[in-house]
Amino acid sequence: MNLTLKIWRQNNANDKGKMVDYKINDVSPDMSFLEMLDVLNNELITKGDTPVAFDHDCREGICGSCSLFINGRPHGPDRYITTCQLHMRSFNDGDTITIEPFRATAFPVIKDLIVDRSSFDKVQHAGGFISVNTSGNTIDANAIPVNKHDADDAFSAATCIGCGACVAACKNASAMLFVGAKVSQFALLPQGRIEATDRVLNMVKQMDEEGFGNCTNTGACEVECPKGISLENIARMNREYLSATVKK
Ligand code: SF4
Ligand code: FES
CATH class of the missing domain: 1.10.1060.10 (Alpha-helical ferredoxin)
Structure with a gap:
């Protein structure tokens, strides 16, 4: 699958932040959403760019740290799963996916997709x-x-x-x-x-x-x-x- 990612980038809590477009190719439908972001980050690091900061720990739906707002929905399009349990087969080749942090006054953004x-x-x-x-x-x-x-x-x-x-x-x-x-x-x-x-x-x-x-x-x-x-x-x-x- 070849995808366009629109990802919220914000250096720190005081930065204004903005959406940035990334192209990612050859994504396996069997990858988890976070594995797809890992691949993107490897590519960014190889090019000398700053990787996208996102929260994760258990990667099995237990810890609750993988808080991403995907295409306008917390944890993405599927019900009863966390972001780390979401797989790329829930999307289609050629899709544009919007990825933002959880937004609330009580959850200030620390960096990129990580909130406090x-x-x-x-x-x-x-x-x-x-x-x-x-x-x-x-x-x-x-x-x-x-x-x-x-x-x-x-x-x-x-x-x-x-x-x-x-x-x-x-x-x-x-x-x-x-x-x-x-x-x-x-x-x-x-x-x-x-x-x-x-x-x-x-x-x-x-x-x-x-x-x-x-x-x-x-x-x-x-x-x-x-x-x-x-x-x-x-x-x-x-x-x-x-x-x-x-x-x-
Ligand atoms: S959505 Fe709210 S109620 Fe449900 S597991 Fe997360 S914090 Fe708990
Ligand atoms: S990383 Fe622990 S619930 Fe997703």
């Missing part, structure tokens, strides 16, 4: 800890019974990898799907109830301080989430927040 998502870390830190006794003998796994549906929902919420696609997809740059997932994964379990009131209040406060927008129920976040995190988590977070506000 430490705002997500701060929201998680604000959530604090859960009270589990880890000293002494191993605790029987069945010592605290957990309803099967709650356990399943908590596990589903915990599959959020913090990639930020929900924020990038949202016209308001809202982080409520991410925060809803992080609140839910503990709120649904007895172990997470002890600090539940402070946790939801602190996480929502931090989310607002980081500059994320508000949710207006368009649902783009759920559609673009690579892990299929459900909007139900936002509803659960709102219920948790309301009840925590009343308790306080």
Whole structure:
């Protein structure tokens, strides 16, 4: 496949940035999207140009670092996958592919396609800890019974990898799907109830301080989430927040 890539280039956070066109030839349909960028970077380095900076780590859909906005969609055209799981067979010979960083005030661009998502870390830190006794003998796994549906929902919420696609997809740059997932994964379990009131209040406060927008129920976040995190988590977070506000 021969492709034209339109890639966002930006030297640093203060640089204005611009789209730059690149031609890349003989791309295998079996390459992953990031492997295709590796090939491009090898060519740029060989020519003495600066390679395109992009984030990646696990390259298997686990770490959430490969945050690219491809042809106007976070993680590209396919559903339920991250950018590193996207393959070039999803495109056609002769295509022009636009590649941008995730755009949100709370995700400032560091360089080219890399954004600073430490705002997500701060929201998680604000959530604090859960009270589990880890000293002494191993605790029987069945010592605290957990309803099967709650356990399943908590596990589903915990599959959020913090990639930020929900924020990038949202016209308001809202982080409520991410925060809803992080609140839910503990709120649904007895172990997470002890600090539940402070946790939801602190996480929502931090989310607002980081500059994320508000949710207006368009649902783009759920559609673009690579892990299929459900909007139900936002509803659960709102219920948790309301009840925590009343308790306080
Ligand atoms: S909710 Fe989905 S899109 Fe948002 S950070 Fe988590 S995994 Fe990524
Ligand atoms: S590089 Fe880890 S999820 Fe893509």
